[in-house]
């Protein structure tokens with residue numbers, strides 16, 4: 001996101017009165033899709049079967065970097081049951097920029113850029129036939145030198161991954177793998193460091209991790225000779241998928257209709273395409289027969305979504321009383337073999353976002369490496385930035401003998417602070433979170449030997465984005481809402497609660513459907529913690545439009561002025577001195593009679609939602625480190641985060657807990673491990689080990705509510721901030737327990753043990 | 760393609776027959792041949808538990824068993840957890856406790872948890888955590904799942 005864009009989003013937006021009492025908002029009803037999801041009825045990406053369907057399989061390169069000399073598909077084409085084979089050169093030429101990059105990642109054309117890069121695909125009458133046929137494709141490669149590590153990729157003599165991708169801001173003389181350079185800041189940095197009693201700097205590294213959604217990517221694509229097609233797909237954003245698939249295939253987006261399935265997790269990784277366009281390309285070649293493409297887990301890990309790996313320098317100045325005087329970061333991030341995939345800009349923006357600093361300076365390098373094309377992962381960039389900055393703040397706090405929460409309260413950003421990345425904060429809740437953390441009973445627990453406590457703050461911008469919502473009134477007085485943001489963790493429930501509140505009708509009189517691309521205007525995906533915020537806001541406005549119409553119908557029926565009625569508790573009431581005496585006209589009555597009173601009643605709202613409220617949180621973790629094995633056990637975990645207002649508190653807590661668990665995995669276990677040929681060594685869940693139930697304790701949560709004036713019910717997005725503090729909080733806790741500071745994630749038993757042994 | 764195997768088995772109490780390739784897993788058969796898509800393939804390697812079913816009362820990963828091995832067995836899937844249209848207490852408690860977010864792990868976890876409570880009606884938190892350690896959930900951090908299982912166990916003990 002560009003800085004001025006961020007600024008505009010933050011500073012636009014209306015002011016709502018959020019200090020009301022609510023009847024439905026803040027309650028915990030059953031989610032409307034719960035029944036389908038506990039009975040196995042809910043249909044996810046791979047659960048779709050249609051008549052005459054073919055099955056696809058994809059051939060992937062076993063090399064980190066190689067030129068494709070030749071591909072021979074003749075044996076595969078001749079195999080039993082095979083109906084179509086596609087390779088990169090079957091896709092249209094002439095694409096540029098991001099579209100070209102999507103296409104290159106969909107199917108390699110001249111070069112493969114990472115282990116797992118797709119080179120060919122087959123559609124056959126059964127999944128087994130397709131898998132067998134793929135093995136018959138012969139590819140000749142000319143191996144090229146590769147590079148995996150971000151620092152190595154920038155160093156002199158590193159293999160050049162792409163020519164001519166270097167952006168204009170990159171300083172002269174840098175390696176061609178450095179494709180972008182960003183710098184910004186404000187205040188007098190030298191004066192800031194001069195004013196400090198303690199200045200420290202250190203370097204931190206994080207490894208690539210995967211979003212790890214349990215549902216692999218899956219779709220059924222159908223594309224006819226007329227260039228018109230359909231797709232069923234698990235995605236966070238059906239309109240994004242449509243646009244991207246169309247671009248890769250050289251079609252107009254309007255030719256595709258995309259229906260989102262239920263989605264089995266995404267965390268940012270399902271906001272883009274990987275193999276989806278292949279199903280359409282195969283379908284077209286197979287005479288328009290629908291083609292199902294379901295990734296295996298190892299395809300997911302090798303070829304989709306990981307986040308960037310990083311190498312980060314941080315320098316901070318602090319006075320003896322804990323006042324921070326200046327901060328500087330230099331981040332180097334690789335997001336695979338394509339430019340602009342690493343969230344370098346966002347990481348920089350997040351680095352000091354929790355602090356009120358007189359002087360800050362940020363520098364960032366976007367670097368290419370022979371790894372998969374990175375995708376968004378929950379608060380992209382923020383967890384890494386927090387690991388570096390919050391680790392150093394903690395180190396300095398300890399050195400000065402200060403309390404980590406007090407130091408954060410002392411320097412914490414609040415309403416009116418000019419943020420490190422530019423905009424001035426409106427109402428935000430960081431200090432409230434820190435105060436609540438300080439008061440939590442977990443902090444009164446005494447720690448034993450080899451145990452330690454760590455604290456960290458976290459931040460995410462949140463996002464509004466393009467949104468379009470419709471609602472319509474039924475004859476029975478119930479309401480159906482059409483939303484465009486896939487429900488990835490209970491957003492149907494939260495939207496239904498806001499609609500019920502706005503209309504004054506029972507929660508179970510509202511049905512929220514997630515609709516296909518033909519049923520609404522464009523919607524951005526469920527990303528940026530925007531679904532409950534933006535879809536909710538647009539749904540409220542759509543209801544207000546319908547309320548206006550219902551009031552007009554009643555006023556007309558009563559023969560009184562439109563201004564002489566009001567909407568209250570699900571009915572139109574006469575209002576004001578001259579309105580006259582009429583019994584309230586309920587929504588049910590209006591629904592029953594709308595055919596005669598002027599036709600169907602619906603409400604619609606489209607917007608690029610402004611008024612986004614930033615999200616802050618504070619985590620406190622207690623760990624025990626086994627001095628014999630180096631294994632870290634999480635004893636207690638506390639998440640405190642500002643939700644603005646929790647529409648359905650259970651799902652807000654769920655976001656906090658899920659974010660914390662992913663952050664714990666990132667901190668302790670998860671990483672992409674490569675051999676010296678650049679091949680991924682852990683592409684299954686046995687070896688890419690995400691936290692399991694026995695790894696974790698209960699995760700305590702405290703919901704802070706500092707309402708966001710930019711949302712009718714005060715909502716801030718809650719999805720992302722929670723993954724941010726665990727990385728540094730756990731590093732800080734391990735430092736507290738062992739006296740050793742780990743600056744390279746993940747903090748595996750081997751690394752911790754080595755730190756303990758080597759001092 | 761004449762090397763298909765004929766299998767007679769029982770799924771959720773109903774007699775079922777199918778033909779399958781010797782390489783097809785029980786999960787493939789359930790999903791692709793019997794239209795029972797409640798069990799999910801999260802990994803195909805026995806590491807995620809999304810495909811959990813019971814075979815003669817034993818909890819297994821259906822991605823690790825061949826369809827042909829189902830001959831003469833009794834298979835239990837998520838589709839059979841609610842009996843006679845009435846939700847199992849675990850299913851109700853999962854909804855009530857918001858123990859699912861995306862819900863893709865939920866069928867496997869419910870099948871696994873039901874199997875636990877049949878063996879051990881009064882598990883400790885730790886026992887639930889270890890029993891479910893083979894069922895990955897990436898969304899919830901497990902907190903609400905564990906609470907839902909413990910609460911369902913308590914309710915079932917009360918009713919028994």
Ligand code: FES
Nearest residue numbers: 802803805808822
């Ligand atoms: S699909 Fe069987 S254990 Fe993951």
Ligand code: FES
Nearest residue numbers: 860864896897898
């Ligand atoms: S609820 Fe999404 S994986 Fe468990």
